[in-house]
Amino acid sequence: MKSPASSIEGRPTDAPAPRPGLVDRIKDPDEKTLALILLAPAFILLALIVAYPIGRLIWNSFFDLRLSGGAARFVGLENYALALQDPDFWNATWNTVLITVVTVPGALVVGLGLAMLANLPFKRRWPVRLALLLPWALPLAFVGLIFAWFFHTEFGVVNDVLRRLGVNTPTMWLLSPRLAFAAICGAIIWKTSSFMALILLAGLQMIPKSLYEAAEVDGASKWQQFWQITIPMLMPSIIVALIFRTITALQTFDIPVTMTHGGPGNATQTLAMLIHATTIDYLDVGYGSTLAVLMFVLSLIVTGFYLQRIGRSA
């Protein structure tokens, strides 16, 4: 590793020569100053796009504020009281929690299966790797559209497969509240299990082969090896994947929007969709902010729960 350094040796003598004044000033900057200068852009952006909006959000949630007209009016906790009595809010919260509870473990199980299959010793790794990457790279909105087409009552491939299996009346997947919900969960699990699989696959590849060899010598069955070696060794990856997945599941928006628009009725409306409709469609920023604060609290509770768990196991 000596060669790159020595090849650079010749250059600095001729390059910075023309402007010695400037060079002197940046030649040996105080490390602290340099660190501050380098970190400033990131933190200015974070302040503008994350910190300020969060503050603004909380502030707005105490106002009756509609962009459609009229001045902001301070209403204290009225919006919160309204939200807690709003059946739409509870419906959307329930749907969001249900989607999280179904799709996070679902994606974990499917993702673990995919990761175990992908970890087999293939000669060519790229088809399998690309097959795990493609769902990750597809926009959620596209996945929603594609699955809406899969579950199309008349021309969808799902009903065609069912017909071949002997179900003759086509199922109206997206028109029944429960089936639409199931279809949405299926689409989310398909989309997210691949990313889960990639993370778990990296974890699987870090488990030393010698552990399995030793277990083999001791006469442990495959089943025992899976529960006694694979799962415990994979735990750190599983926890990281679960945290990421849960946080994104609570924000579910794209797939229900493109698959059902929240329908039938509002059977598949999530919190993110309710906030979006309240703010963007009805321009009710005050109430929308209140709903967003409540959603923020929900995700804080969930993240806190995970972090506490990690703290305990560490």
Added chain:
Amino acid sequence: MKSIFDSRSLRLLAAAIVVLNGFFPALWILLTSLKTEGELVSRPITYWPHNPVLENYVRAFTDQPLLKYLGNSFAVALLSTVLSLVVAACAAYAIARLNLKRRQLVLTCIVASSMFPLVTLLVPIFETMRNLNLLNTYTALVLPYTVLNLPVCTLVLVSFFQSISKDLENAAMIDGCTRMGALVRVVIPLAAPGVFTAGILGFVNAWDEFLLALSLNSTPAMRTLPVGISLYQGEFTFPWPTISAALIVAIVPVAVLIALFQERVVGGLTQGGLKG
């Protein structure tokens, strides 16, 4: 280690399951895009197009300004990726290399920003952009996307900077390079793969984003691909053949990108994931 998967055919079966699971939806849309309207509404449905046609691709571009959507997506994704790489590279260098007392705290601050639900940021961002008259501009999306990509870009770049031997940099400085000179001449070139990996992740993230794009840039001329295509719905029916063709057009650029650089993408994803 003996296992049932020692047999070649079972290994092939395992590969087939993974490959089919990953490719089937895109493949199905590709087949749909090649069918005529007549074939599409025939029952029972056909799997393989009887006489493949490309007319849906022509219609995808003529019925809707798909080219415009493509351009918007490219512009927004590229601009935000470059911007977040520059900002993240600066921050990552400071975190990885400089004598910073609370480096872990600084990194945690940046990464924790990705824990905020985007939809909670949407309301105030929408209000602010509306007040600044920035709705339906590239700026409205580029700024938030830059911040969205900051955590993953910073994480990937920090670990790349840390993997570059400090001796190389010191040697350059002993040889008369300034710290900035050493950064530009030694560290950045050596970290190029990391910059590239972070760039791909950022590009795909921005390319895929839907909520902000739908809310902030809703006029037809400013729509990105996910918004444009999901709003394709005709007045009376959902034009599936045209939508399928548009989806394929929209999927191909990113599919090619990840196919070419799959090892790097996987490396970057798992690094970002495992270190977070």
